[in-house]
Amino acid sequence: MKRRLGYLAFLVALLAIVAVSVLQTAWTPAESQQSLKPWVLKGLLALAIGSGTYGVYLLLSAGMGRLVHDRRRRHDLRNVVRLVLVIAAIIAVAGVLTDQWLGVLFSLGIVGFGVTVALQQPLTSLLGWVYILSMRPYQVGDRIRIEDAKGDVIDVDFLVTTLWEVEGDLVSSHQPSGRTVTVPNSLILTSEVFNYSRDDFPFVWSEVSMQVSYETDLDFARSVMRAVADEQLGDEMERNVATYREQLAETPVDLEVQDRPSVNVAQGETWVELRLRFLTRPRQIQRTKNALYEEILARFQANPDKVAFPVGRFR
Template identity: 60%
Template structure:
């Protein structure tokens, strides 16, 4: 059913073009008086040709969009939709104007002059359009990515010709990387003038994250570190193993050489009156806060089960 609409549109457009040719050749309204100074046959042929251009462009757009969506890749289909809109929209508009004026070269020259004038009048929208081309080609982010663009942070839900729409996280209402429910619209031109951070970009959907637990100097650090590694391994397990494999594969395609641990690791730093243990692990950015909460619960529960080996600082400076 979905394919019948674009195919039917192309077929009707072809019939309109054929009818325009018949009207031009047979001139069925030659005996009728002109309408507003226009020959009825010429006017009818132009209407039919313009309709043919619109219908064929629309049908071809829907067919091409259907092929893009059949790939099953939502990000690729979204990018293809925007490109196809621009291409077929431009072709359709130029075609209709050319049919109406019957001066192809003059029309193209006029469009060039108008475009040159618009460049000065609409610098920011044109800059956003150029940025959209950059985003489409270089793909610093795409639909579904969690990003920070300038001061805005969120999940990308749409990349249009002029703006990128984010489902906001953090913001003024909430914290801890939680969605606020607000939608933020960012001009694409911001991408060309500020930094863009893609959480989970670079070829791997995973990012490194940390939780920090402060313990007293009297703590058995080897035992505490082992407990933290055990809990992270038990919670993340196979998912972290897959994430590390994907992370290493992404690094292999770059000239960057980094040491990647096979599992969670714990770093130790000294504070004013405590020792801080930082558990480092790999997770998906959208599950970051959920994993962090669960790890805190499990680690603290294990620590509380061994008060003889793990002590917490009691200083007011904590």
């Protein structure tokens, strides 16, 4: 479809150029309309430039769809091409309409200075977009958090990043809310960015908490939680932690990372909290928590002589 539209745009540009050639020699307007001819010719040339530029963009986009298989890089490359072509087309049209190419470039410099002063925020966002493309703190498809906005990146435009919101004030438990959030790219230069799903290690640690009474056999309860997590996640977690350790070895950070699920203990007012720590993908956190919690609870309930749950108004 894009290729057909691209060829159609080129055809319009070609027809406009042919019309300019024909009218320039064959059209002799009346004396009262002499001033009209230059503007008609310039308008046709501007149409040819605009249509031709649009055709180039469509054909390049179609070519990128076949040659660039990574949809994230294809998205970024398409934005860069679009920006370059728009700037080139604006300069070309301005030059055609004024017949003063050097004057246009000089005027653009003066106007650019004024725009820089008047539109600092949009220009900072544009600079943020350049930073995102070059340093890649995140890209399309990543799950990120910037300030109070958290979600999956669906678009990185020149000025804003658009997220499919996760959690927010409508839902909890790492679930999508159905809303989109628009974040200025300028925030990348002034705020912390949390990326939950980077390409080289798309995993995060999470926890499932279980509250038991002080009468519980803690060794038994912890072994049950570890066993359940090992059955569901153990082997995959071990492989992924090995990758993480390789990356960690390339940094000056000395950090001990367990390659199997572990259970930590925290003291509550009238209960003991057992926190099962495990590794999973960001978009599978809640699903994994549900599966672990249901199985752990079933095994605890099957052993009432070893596991007791706290009761009372403080729970």
